[in-house]
Amino acid sequence: MPSTDANIIIQRFSEAHIDGITALYNAPAITRQVLQMPFQSTEIWRARLMPDNERMVKLVALHQGMVIGNIGLEQYSRIRRSHAGGFGMAVAEAWQGKGVGSKLLATALDIADNWMNLHRVELTVYADNAAAIGLYRKFGFEDEGLFRDYAVRDGQWVDTLSMARLRSVPRAG
Template identity: 80%
Template sequence: MHDDNPTIHIERFSEAHIEGITALYNDPAVARQVLQMPFQSTEVWRQRLQAENDRAVKLVALHEGVVIGNLGLEAFSRIRRAHAGSFGMAVAVAWQGKGVGSKLLTAALDVADNWMNLHRVELSVYADNEAAISLYRKFGFEDEGLFRDYAVRDGQWVDTLSMARLRRSTKT
């Protein structure tokens, strides 16, 4: 696989990244594309980090030590949904379209497939976020449904698209 941007490094989210994660999600342009509230404190992210469990992996994308992206993947805990998980991600505005999302998804889906043995990975994305939808489709995610008036953004109700990727067995 060709590495489009070797200056982007992926690693597990840790205490060292809390201020960077807080800054990422407090950028108004990033906050409007995710389901996080604006003006979150570093303590909110510290608590999320401390809520670590073995059914989740939390990644950061770094450039020269600065957090430029984040992805959290979690397998569902209910026994009848244990084959499935979901993720959410964000990329700093200046880094969108530069391979950060692809690197995060490559790393997360490797863990989902080869370590968590997930058959199904799902997500929700704002229906007008064409760049993100295109990225997800590139990784094999397919549209499953439209949630009308799912969330509020900029004082307006907005739709989200439900997408999922089913891992097919490669054994014959």
């Protein structure tokens, strides 16, 4: 699904994007906001992202062929949780606040709603990441809880916020 903005293209992740994804997640500003370790190899990202699974949607945002963002949406495989999924995303620091995250999230949520029939999409985000929290709220995500001392970042324990978007489907009739 290409984006309507001709300068930013949203497309399915492929082997051709591995180096760009590795560079994106190894950027210090990005590593700081996600749960990935710094200095991950291309091989680690290939192993993490290449398995083909119908319950996983992996997209990249490209500008002039360069990876500037990505999102991965996964429908949960447990039968009693198959109505739900979760996602993780990152946008290159130079592209934050320019609509890339909105394009990625809109595309992923369209797939979640209209192709995967997900009722619930959930995420965790560092509680001090105001820009990301604002983006998620713009798309209907609501706070569900605070996980205290959830992860270590810069040698300090940090909190994360649990958020979810519940989709209401109009009943026929």
